Amino acid sequence: MSHGPATSESPGASGGPGTKGGPSTNGGDARPQPSRTVIEGAAVVTVDAPEPNTSGTGTEYTEGHVVIEDGRISAVGPGAAPSQPGPVRRVDGSGCLLTPGLVNTHHHLYQWATRGYAVDATLFGWLTELYPVWAGIDEELTGSAAAAGLGWTALSGCTTVADHHYVFPDTGGDVLGGVVSGAERIGVRLHAVRGSMDRGQSAGGLPPDSAVEDTESALRGTEDAIRRFHDPAFDSRVRVAVGPCSPFSVSGELMRSSAELARRHGVRLHTHLAETIDELERCDREFGCDPVDYAERLGWLGEDVWLAHGVHLSERNVARLGETGTGVAHCPSSNGRLGAGTAPVRPLLDHEAPVGLGIDGVASNESGRLGDELHQALLLGRARYGPDALSVRDALWMGTRGGARCLGREDELGSLEPGKLADIALWDLDGLGHAGIGDPVAALALGPLPRLRRLLCGGETVVADARLVRESERDLTAELRRSCSSLAAKGVG
Structure with missing residues (x-):
C-alpha cells in the first residue's frame, strides 16, 4: 500500500x-511541510x-x-x-x-509559588495561613507560576486547564493576564475563571480585607476579563468563566450578580461548594440551608455551572445536581490532603451529573499532575462505595469526556472522534x-x-x-524558584 x-x-x-525551536522536519529543503x-x-x-x-x-x-x-x-x-x-x-x-488529552476542571495556578505551606491543616486553617501570603502576588509571579504549572500538567497528559484565579492585590498589576501568558508559552488550552472575593474578615468572611475587592470592582473586573480574553470559537485556546470564590468569601449580592453577568455574556459559572463540614455548618448557621440550596437560591445551578469539590452532598443534593445538569470538579488528592473527604462520584454519575477531575491548587496537592487523579479517583471511589463503584474506564472518562462536559466543550474535546480537535x-x-x-x-x-x-x-x-517542546523545564524551574523567593522576601505572611 x-x-x-x-x-x-x-x-x-x-x-x-x-514545535518552536525544534529540529526541522524537512531537512531545510523546499518540500512542503506535511499537511x-x-x-x-x-x-x-x-x-x-x-x-x-x-x-x-x-x-x-x-x-x-x-x-x-x-x-x-x-x-x-x-x-x-x-x-x-x-x-x-x-x-x-x-x-x-x-x-484524548486530559481535561483539568479545577486549578489555582498561582499557588505553585506556595507549595508546602500548612501541611497538616484543615481547609479553613490552611486558608487562614495562606491568604496573607497570596496578598503579595503580582503579574510576574502569576505568569511564572502559570507557565510552570501548565508545563507540569502537560507532562501528565493534560491539554486543557480551568484555572480559578480569585486574588487581585491592589499593587499586583495584571495578574490574570499573567496566567493567560503562561498558557500561551506552554501551548495548552486555558479556561481562565475570573474569580472574586468581596467578603473580608470585617464582613464576617474568611480572607483578610486586604485580599478582597468591593462588589462593583469585582464585577467590573470580571466583565473586563471577558472582553479581553474570552474567545468562543470552536478551536479557542482561551475562554473565560465567571467564578466568585465561595460562600464564605463572597456576598450573596456578588454571587447573584455574577450569575446574571455570566449569562448575559454567554459564559460559564464556577465556584467552590460543599467542600468541608465547616462549610456546611457555616451555611446552615448563616443562611439556614445547605450549600447546594444556597447556590440554587442565588441562581447557581444549571447546565452552564460546574462546582469545585462537592464533597459533602446529600442524596437530595446529588439528585438535584443531576436534574439541573450541574457539573462537579472532583479533586481527590486535594480533598485527601486537607482531610475534607471524597465526593460521592458514583451517585453523581448514576444521576448523570457531569463529573470531571481537578488537580486543585498545588498548595493543597503538591503532586500537581492530572494523570495522578485518575488513579486517586478510582481508589477513593472504591474505598467509599466498594470494589464495583468505579472502573478504570470510568476514571479515564471523567478525566477526558466528563471534564469536557463540565467546561461546555464536549462537542470539541474529550474524545477521539472525526471533527473534534x-x-x-x-x-x-x-x-x-x-x-x-x-x-x-x-x-x-x-x-x-x-x-x-x-x-x-x-x-x-x-x-x-x-519533554516540553516550547519551554525548557530547567528554565521554568529556575524562574519559579526566583518567584517563590521573591514572594517569601516580601514577608507578607
Whole structure:
C-alpha cells in the first residue's frame, strides 16, 4: 500500500507539528511541510460513549490509528491508516496507548509559588495561613507560576486547564493576564475563571480585607476579563468563566450578580461548594440551608455551572445536581490532603451529573499532575462505595469526556472522534512500570503515571518524548524558584 511522501517520527524523535525551536522536519529543503499527521500502531481508546456504562466508555482498538488534519481529527480506526494524499508526518505509536488529552476542571495556578505551606491543616486553617501570603502576588509571579504549572500538567497528559484565579492585590498589576501568558508559552488550552472575593474578615468572611475587592470592582473586573480574553470559537485556546470564590468569601449580592453577568455574556459559572463540614455548618448557621440550596437560591445551578469539590452532598443534593445538569470538579488528592473527604462520584454519575477531575491548587496537592487523579479517583471511589463503584474506564472518562462536559466543550474535546480537535495523549507503556499489564487502560489508571511519547493540542506538539517542546523545564524551574523567593522576601505572611 502506498502512503505517499512521509516524514517519520520514531519513538526517539523530537519536534513535531507546532514545535518552536525544534529540529526541522524537512531537512531545510523546499518540500512542503506535511499537511497531515498519522499516529498508528498504538492501542486506541476513543472515549466516544456519552456516558460511562457497564460496557465501557466507547470504541477501542487493540492496534489502531488516528489521522490529524488542520488541527482536527479526520479519521480514527483499526490497524494502519489508509493511504493519505500529500505529505504525511507519521508517528510510531507501538507500545503506546492513545487517548484524548486530559481535561483539568479545577486549578489555582498561582499557588505553585506556595507549595508546602500548612501541611497538616484543615481547609479553613490552611486558608487562614495562606491568604496573607497570596496578598503579595503580582503579574510576574502569576505568569511564572502559570507557565510552570501548565508545563507540569502537560507532562501528565493534560491539554486543557480551568484555572480559578480569585486574588487581585491592589499593587499586583495584571495578574490574570499573567496566567493567560503562561498558557500561551506552554501551548495548552486555558479556561481562565475570573474569580472574586468581596467578603473580608470585617464582613464576617474568611480572607483578610486586604485580599478582597468591593462588589462593583469585582464585577467590573470580571466583565473586563471577558472582553479581553474570552474567545468562543470552536478551536479557542482561551475562554473565560465567571467564578466568585465561595460562600464564605463572597456576598450573596456578588454571587447573584455574577450569575446574571455570566449569562448575559454567554459564559460559564464556577465556584467552590460543599467542600468541608465547616462549610456546611457555616451555611446552615448563616443562611439556614445547605450549600447546594444556597447556590440554587442565588441562581447557581444549571447546565452552564460546574462546582469545585462537592464533597459533602446529600442524596437530595446529588439528585438535584443531576436534574439541573450541574457539573462537579472532583479533586481527590486535594480533598485527601486537607482531610475534607471524597465526593460521592458514583451517585453523581448514576444521576448523570457531569463529573470531571481537578488537580486543585498545588498548595493543597503538591503532586500537581492530572494523570495522578485518575488513579486517586478510582481508589477513593472504591474505598467509599466498594470494589464495583468505579472502573478504570470510568476514571479515564471523567478525566477526558466528563471534564469536557463540565467546561461546555464536549462537542470539541474529550474524545477521539472525526471533527473534534486533535487534543491527544500518546502514553508510553513499553517499559518496566507497565510490562505485563494486558489492559492498557488499567496500566494507565492503576500503574505509575506513564511517560508521554507525544501530547498534541490542536495537532501541535506540546510534549515530545516526555519533554516540553516550547519551554525548557530547567528554565521554568529556575524562574519559579526566583518567584517563590521573591514572594517569601516580601514577608507578607
